[in-house]
Amino acid sequence: MNSIDRLNLDTRALDVFLAVLDAGSVSAAAVSLGVSQSAVSHTLDRLRQTLGDPLFVKAGRGITPTPYALRTGPHVRQILQELRNLPLGPPFAPADTHLTLTVAANDYQRDLLLPALSRVLEREAPGIELHVVPSGIPTPDRLRRDLCNLMISPHPPPASDILQQRLLDDRMVVFYDPAQRDAPADLNDYLASRHISIVFNTGERLGLDDAMAAQGIHRDAAVTVSNFSGLAAFLRGSDLLASAPARLHQGMMREFAQASLPFNHRPFSLYMLWHQRYQDDPAHRWIRSQLLDVAGRLPA
Incomplete structure (x- = not known):
């Protein structure tokens, strides 16, 4: 078979071959394909020359496939199916996937969501390595440059990609x-207390601080730490207050009591963010669905 013959082997010719193999006749195959009988015969002649086999021979008034055609039929079906699935990407099986997943999250988001995701990966996709990095200030550039594959943040950056x-x-x-101590009885009691505040390594403060400033409220920050993990050690055994996300009570703040803020502050949402290059990737779609499932199983 020379290189010119290979060019004659297109998907339409393979479809004709399978139609004749299934129908057992050239005329019936032509009807099923919606083409003329001569077109089917011409295509079979090209295939015979390309493959170097008669494919179908006369048997009485009809035709019968050669042993080569019978052996080749299932392989041709597989080839055509794989070609039709080409836009979907390669087949995906979690257990056979090998990649490094880099997730950017702060310690609150990390401890709340990623240990459970890690257990899912260990059980169903042990070839996926989970790499967790500090989120810092969420910027589109970190995702665009592939410094992380997923980012968890309450502040989705305004970017179309x-x-x-x-x-x-x-x-x-x-x-x-x-x-x-007891819970602060009211706003005056809250403001009269000493507080532990958070200023991240990036210089970013909690959104709570901006909301309080907008309402003209100022609290006394006796201690400042750079992450949520630093709150417990200073709070334990002191009369300090720490204003932080309620879901921390499921983890690092479980030993402490909690009370509602004595002023209005809207709830917030956590989002997972990713670059559009991973939107249709089967492995990343599966990972995102697992993270979403982990979040959905958390206590309210």
Whole structure:
């Protein structure tokens, strides 16, 4: 078979071959394909020359496939199916997937969502390595440059190439050590107390601070830490207050009591963010669905 013959082997010719193989006659295949009988015969002649086999021979008044045609038929069906599935990408099986998934999250988002995701990956896709990095200030550039594949944030950046999916809702509450003090009775009690505040390494503060400033409220930050994990050590055994997401009570703040903020503050949502290059990737679609499922199973 020379290189010119290979060019004659197109998908339409393979469809004709299968139609004749299934119908058992040239005329019936022509009817099923909606073409003329001469067109089917001409295509079979090209295939015979290309493949170097008669494919079909006369048997009485009809035709019968050669042994080569019978052996080749299933392989041709597989080839055509794979070609038709080509726009969907390669077949995806979690257990056979090998990649490194980099997720950017702060310690609150990390501890809330990623340990459960890690257990799913260990069980169903052990070839996927989970790499967690600090989220910092969420910018489209981090996703565009592939510094991370997923980002978790309450602040989706306004960019058309960055896609988002809401994971869960949360609200800010006041944590305190019940062995040392009671919950703040009102706003005056809250403002008269000493507080632990958070200023991230990027210099970013909690959205709560901006909301309080907009209402003309100022609290006394006796201690400032750079992440949520730093709150517990300072809160334990003190009369300090820590204003933080309520879902921290499911993890690092479980030993403390919590109360509602004594002023209006809207709940917030956490989103997962990804670049559009991963929108239709089967592995990443599966990972995102698993993370969404993890978030959905969390206690309200």
